[in-house]
Amino acid sequence: YYQPEAYIPQRDVYIEKDASINEEIDRLRLAATSALVSRRDVIIVASVSSIYGLGSPDDYRNMVVHFQVGKSIDRDEMLLKLVDVQYERNDVAFERSRFRVRGDSIEIWPSYEEFAYRIELWGDEIETIAITNPVTGEEIQRLDEVFIYPAKHFVTPEERIDRAIGVIRQELREQLAKFESEGKLLEAQRLNARTRFDLEMLQQVGHCPGIENYSRPLSGKPPGATPDTLYDFFPDDFLLIVDESHVTVPQVRAMYAGDQSRKKTLVEHGFRLPSALDNRPLTFEEWEAKTNQVIFVSATPGPYELEKTGGEVVEQVIRPTGLLDPEIEVVPA
Numbered sequence: 001y002y003q004p005e006a007y008i009p010q011r012d013v014y015i016e017k018d019a020s021i022n023e024e025i026d027r028l029r030l031a032a033t034s035a036l037v038s039r040r041d042v043i044i045v046a047s048v049s050s051i052y053g054l055g056s057p058d059d060y061r062n063m064v065v066h067f068q069v070g071k072s073i074d075r076d077e078m079l080l081k082l083v084d085v086q087y088e089r090n091d092v093a094f095e096r097s098r099f100r101v102r103g104d105s106i107e108i109w110p111s112y113e114e115f116a117y118r119i120e121l122w123g124d125e126i127e128t129i130a131i132t133n134p135v136t137g138e139e140i141q142r143l144d145e146v147f148i149y150p151a152k153h154f155v156t157p158e159e160r161i162d163r164a165i166g167v168i169r170q171e172l173r174e175q176l177a178k179f180e181s182e183g184k185l186l187e188a189q190r191l192n193a194r195t196r197f198d199l200e201m202l203q204q205v206g207h208c209p210g211i212e213n214y215s216r217p218l219s220g221k222p223p224g225a226t227p228d229t230l231y232d233f234f235p236d237d238f239l240l241i242v243d244e245s246h247v248t249v250p251q252v253r254a255m256y257a258g259d260q261s262r263k264k265t266l267v268e269h270g271f272r273l274p275s276a277l278d279n280r281p282l283t284f285e286e287w288e289a290k291t292n293q294v295i296f297v298s299a300t301p302g303p304y305e306l307e308k309t310g311g312e313v314v315e316q317v318i319r320p321t322g323l324l325d326p327e328i329e330v331v332p333a
Helices: 023-036 057-062 075-084 158-181 185-205 211-219 245-268 274-278 284-290 303-308
Strands: 006-008 013-015 065-068 098-102 105-109 116-122 125-132 139-143 145-148 239-243 293-297
Touching: 006 245, 065 075, 065 125, 075 098, 075 105, 116 145, 158 185, 158 211, 158 274, 185 211, 211 274, 239 245, 245 274, 245 284, 245 293, 245 303, 293 303
Parallel strands: 239 293
Antiparallel strands: 006 013, 065 145, 098 105, 105 116, 116 125, 125 139
């Protein structure tokens, strides 16, 4: 379940973003991106929401943490690396996206795995790395090295966060001046309080609720630039299969306009900075540009699919396995 942030000015009702996250689906989403950056034999099933921003694949790759048996590493530096990629230390409640420390033993439960890793140190040297059962602690398999992928899709290097904070502060000053010149004091007060809270969170922990709304200053992209999506995690020669394309293609077309309408209302009433408009889905033209090899699957293809294929349609009529013909009875009229 996902309820996006919205404001209804006619009734002065603000609807806060709300989500009920299915743990298994969330794990699979993170497993999908970690697989895409580490191998080629990957098949991903996604909804139309795949055209929404997902964070930079370059930052995601660059922030992977690598541990190898025999390598020297400072224990505190190791823990800081895990915090930088959005893992949380909790020595009592061990769950996905968390790590715990017991003496010279560090246990990490990746956000995308069903098992955990245990890393044993001897002084400043990694002595052993093992896959473990996160519930029982039982060792399953020894490894020579391990790569820990970020716990969230939106991860940003510390130096870029510092730059982004300066950009956000400047944009806040400009928007506050605009509101005050228009006599919109309530909107100015609202925007100032919300943004300053987010800036404080970014400065202290490198993350804040709704961080995706600051994706443009965090990425350093210019206004209106194409956002990074799931498609950017794929290699250039990937194959896209659009199922029920007569329904899916119109959905892709409509996503951008609906999202912009909702966000413009939030910006106009001081709930978000104007740069939040760039936290958006792809336009239809951008989606087309990101796809190269496409198969449209539909029993009733629409005008777009027929135009793209020049009317050349491959018909495939397959009876479902195990389906029997009904028994026919002929009776007198």
